[in-house]
Amino acid sequence: MSNPQSEPTYTIGELAREFAITPRSIRFYEEQGLISPARTGQNRIYCNKDRVRLKLILRGKRLGFSLAEVKNLFELYDTNPDSAVQLETMLQLTEQKRAVLTQQLEDITMLMQELDDVEARCQEELSELKRGNIA
Known part of the structure; x- marks a missing residue:
């Protein structure tokens, strides 16, 4: 559903297919304030910013970030797109996720040994x- 005169737009169905998720998931991210599509009547019209944010949400989830953490990063970016605060926050979150994963890996290794x-x-x-039964 591209508009040749301005930036491309997308329907909920197009984004759902592109990212292999349900439209319900996309609506949930909207309810959580992570994306904010324009509306034409009952129809949602997603711009490239929404598409990029959806991609970042899914990447964040894959990396173990909560939606609240993703939302916090978006808010930091919206406040100041060139902010070192956003990068420092991302580094802290990455360090925390790495520590959790390292602990989980140690726990799994120990369980595998057991x-x-x-x-x-x-x-x-x-x-x-078997030897006792044979003998």
Whole structure:
């Protein structure tokens, strides 16, 4: 639904297909104040800014950021697009996410070792039982 005289616009369906999400998800992000499409009657008209923000929302979610954290970054950018505060906030959030993931990785590694130990003990006992039945 592009308008050749100005910047391109998109329907909710076009964005939903492009990003492989539901229109309901897009409406939810709008309700949360993350995107704000123009309206023509009941129809939402999304501009390139909305499209870029949708892409950033989905990337943030994939990286483990909450919608509140994404919204905070958007607000910092809207207040001052060239703000070092936004970059510093993003660095802090990235550091926090990395720390959480590192801890989760350590926990998973420990659990995998425990599973290996349990499996080895079970295999050993099973072998002993089989040898006992054969002998």
